Amino acid sequence: MTADSSILLIYTGGTIGMTEDPSSRALRPFDFSGIMEAVPEVRKFAVKIDTFSFDPLIDSSDVDPSLWVSLARLIKEKYDSYDGFVILHGTDTMAYSASALSFMLENLSKPVIFTGSQLPVGRPRTDGRENLVSAVEIAAAKDPEGNAMVPEVCIFFNSMLMRGNRTTKMSSDAFSAFQTPNFPPLAEAGINIRYNRDIIRRPSPEPLRVHTELDTSVSILKIHPGITPEVVGSILSGKGTRAVILETYGSGNAPSVGWFPRMVKEAAASGKILLNVTQCPSGRVDMNIYATGRSLLEAGVVSGFDSTTEAALAKLFVLMGMYPDNSDVKRSLGSNLRGEIIVD
Numbered sequence: 637m638t639a640d641s642s643i644l645l646i647y648t649g650g651t652i653g654m655t656e657d658p659s660s661r662a663l664r665p666f667d668f669s670g671i672m673e674a675v676p677e678v679r680k681f682a683v684k685i686d687t688f689s690f691d692p693l694i695d696s697s698d699v700d701p702s703l704w705v706s707l708a709r710l711i712k713e714k715y716d717s718y719d720g721f722v723i724l725h726g727t728d729t730m731a732y733s734a735s736a737l738s739f740m741l742e743n744l745s746k747p748v749i750f751t752g753s754q755l756p757v758g759r760p761r762t763d764g765r766e767n768l769v770s771a772v773e774i775a776a777a778k779d780p781e782g783n784a785m786v787p788e789v790c791i792f793f794n795s796m797l798m799r800g801n802r803t804t805k806m807s808s809d810a811f812s813a814f815q816t817p818n819f820p821p822l823a824e825a826g827i828n829i830r831y832n833r834d835i836i837r838r839p840s841p842e843p844l845r846v847h848t849e850l851d852t853s854v855s856i857l858k859i860h861p862g863i864t865p866e867v868v869g870s871i872l873s874g875k876g877t878r879a880v881i882l883e884t885y886g887s888g889n890a891p892s893v894g895w896f897p898r899m900v901k902e903a904a905a906s907g908k909i910l911l912n913v914t915q916c917p918s919g920r921v922d923m924n925i926y927a928t929g930r931s932l933l934e935a936g937v938v939s940g941f942d943s944t945t946e947a948a949l950a951k952l953f954v955l956m957g958m959y960p961d962n963s964d965v966k967r968s969l970g971s972n973l974r975g976e977i978i979v980d
C-alpha cells in the first residue's frame with residue numbers, strides 16, 4: 637500500500653453503526669463519528685480517509701434504487717479524487733446494492749468495497765471492526781504496476797472479499813453472512829490479505845461510464861409446488877411488468893404440463909422478458925437437461941446461467957434503463973458484463 641492512497645468512506649447506515657434505542661431497545665443508526673471513535677485502527681493506515689455520510693442513515697431494508705443512483709453519482713463526482721471507495725451498508729440488501737453498482741459503474745478502474753457487520757461496532761464481540769479495517773486496506777491496495785489491486789465492486793465480510801454481483805446473504809446471524817456459491821472469493825484476509833489475482837478483473841483503460849437510468853418494472857416469480865394460475869397470471873401479465881425473473885427448480889426446471897407452460901408461452905409471445913434463474917443457492921441453469929426445462933426454453937425464456945437473483949434483478953434494471961427495445965435487453969442478458977455469469 638502506498639502512503640499516498642486516498643479513500644472515500646461512505647456511510648449509508650446499517651447495523652455496523654447502530655445503537656440501541658433506550659426506550660424500545662430496537663437498533664437504530666447513529667452518526668458517523670461514533671463509528672470512527674469505535675474503530676480508531678482505520679486511521680493507522682498510511683491512507684488519507686475522507687468521509688461522506690448519507691442523511692438520513694437507513695436500515696438497508698429501506699434501500700431503494702434511488703440510493704444506488706445517489707451512490708453512483710457520488711462515486712462519479714469523486715472518482716478522480718480518490719483511489720478507492722468503501723461503502724458502509726446494512727447487510728439485508730447489501731448483495732442487491734453491490735450487484736446494482738457493479739452494473740451501473742461501467743469501465744471501473746478503482747475498488748468499490750461494500751462492508752457492514754452483524755453486530756454494531758460498539759459491541760465487544762463486533763465483527764464491524766475487522767470488516768471495516770480490512771475493507772479500507774483492500775480499497776487502498778495497489779499492484780506492483782500501481783494499479784488498483786481490485787478494480788471491482790465487491791463485498792468484504794468475515795475475512796472474505798467477494799465479487800459483489802456473485803454474493804447472496806446466506807445467514808441472518810452468522811458472522812459469515814455472505815457467500816458466493818458459484819464463484820471463488822477474490823481475496824481472503826488472514827495475517828496477510830491473499831489476493832486471487834487470476835480471477836480479479838483488470839482495470840478498464842476506458843473512462844468510467846455511469847448508468848443511472850434504471851427501469852425497475854421487474855417482478856420475481858418463485859415457482860413452488862401448489863402455485864396457482866391466479867398468482868402466476870397476475871405476475872406474468874402484470875401491467876407495469878416488463879420483465880419477470882423465474883426462480884425455477886434445480887437446473888432451470890418448472891412444471892411442463894397444463895396451464896403453467898401455456899401461461900409462460902403467452903407471456904413470452906406478448907414480448908415480456910422472462911429470465912430463468914435457479915432457486916438453488918449454487919449451480920446453474922441449463923434448460924437442455926430435462927424436458928421440464930426445455931419447455932421453458934421453447935417458450936422463449938432466457939437463461940440466467942449461474943446468476944444470483946440479486947444480480948439478475950440489477951442487470952435487468954440497468955439494461956432496461958439503457959434499451960427501450962426488449963430484444964436488445966434479451967441479447968445483453970446472455971453476455972457476461974461484469975463477471976456476474978459464466979456463459980456456456
Ligand code: ASP
Nearest residue numbers: 650651695696726727728
Ligand atoms: N437490518 C440491518 C440492515 O440491513 C441488518 C444489518 O445491517 O446487518 O441495515
